[in-house]
Amino acid sequence: MAAGQRRGGGCKMGRYTGPTTRLSRREGQNLFLKGTRSTSEKSAFVKKPQAPGMHGNSRTRLSDYGIQLREKQKLKRMYGLLEKQFKNYYKKATNTPGVTGENLISLLELRLDNIIYKLGIGSSRSQSRQLVRQNKVLVNGKILNIPSYQFKMGDILTLKEGFIPSIIEGFESPVWLNWDKKSNSAKLLALPKREDFTEEIKEQLIVEFYSR
Numbered sequence: 001m002a003a004g005q006r007r008g009g010g011c012k013m014g015r016y017t018g019p020t021t022r023l024s025r026r027e028g029q030n031l032f033l034k035g036t037r038s039t040s041e042k043s044a045f046v047k048k049p050q051a052p053g054m055h056g057n058s059r060t061r062l063s064d065y066g067i068q069l070r071e072k073q074k075l076k077r078m079y080g081l082l083e084k085q086f087k088n089y090y091k092k093a094t095n096t097p098g099v100t101g102e103n104l105i106s107l108l109e110l111r112l113d114n115i116i117y118k119l120g121i122g123s124s125r126s127q128s129r130q131l132v133r134q135n136k137v138l139v140n141g142k143i144l145n146i147p148s149y150q151f152k153m154g155d156i157l158t159l160k161e162g163f164i165p166s167i168i169e170g171f172e173s174p175v176w177l178n179w180d181k182k183s184n185s186a187k188l189l190a191l192p193k194r195e196d197f198t199e200e201i202k203e204q205l206i207v208e209f210y211s212r
Contacts (some may be wrong), residue, residue, distance in 0.1 A: 025144050057190035068209035075201050079108050080125055085148070090210055101203030102194045109192040112137065113147035115157065119186055136160045157186040 013029050039085045062070065074145045076086040108114065113122070113129040116137065122128030129147040131137060137144060139151070151157070161164065162188035 023154070065209075067210070068205045068212075071202055071205040072209050075105075075203070075206060078113065078125070078199065078201075080129065081101050081112065087210075090206070099194075101207050104206065105194060105197050105201070105203055106192050107150070110151045111147065112139070112144065112149040112151055112157075115177065116185070117152045118177055119157075119173050121159070121165040131165075136163045142166065151188065153188050153191070158199065 019054055021051045047059050072086070076083070083088075089107050090100075090104055091165050093100050093107055096103045096107075109118070113125055113132050114190045116122045116128035116131055117125045122131055133145050133149045136159060138160060139149065141156075141158070143160070173186075174192065176188060176196055177186060178189050179186045187195075
């Protein structure tokens, strides 16, 4: 078996390329890596929520370090980041006034690929990254193909002419984002707050992990 690969999954240039549902099962929590498909009755996580592998049904008791590590892995995998990328976000969060854990989540939420996801244009963060890289997204009138771009107050997001997204029926964007259907454009109404983030993450454990 090639180096950097494991049975049932693999890595490419440090990035996981195996079944995404396996990551949710590993963390014991639905990370919604497949968007709406993640909540479907046909989802592998819904059918088999236990950890992958022959000992999946018998989770061992984790140490404090192990608990902190798993929480960090959850958030990192949720946004599809490499370890170095995630650590850089943490460093930036510590250098930003305010609560480090909340700053970290806010920085991740303001990634361009996440903005696309939160608007319902991409069914998952992974698909949203692809749309950005395929030059389907414009910021302030110019094509921007950098998924990690930090969206900010005053930025205007529009879609490439001719690109008509399949926005999920009944989808509601968060209160801090505004989508104008007439102009196919979006802008920030406010910076995202901790209470706007609904995923089950205990960010203080991540702070404790990096503070060791």
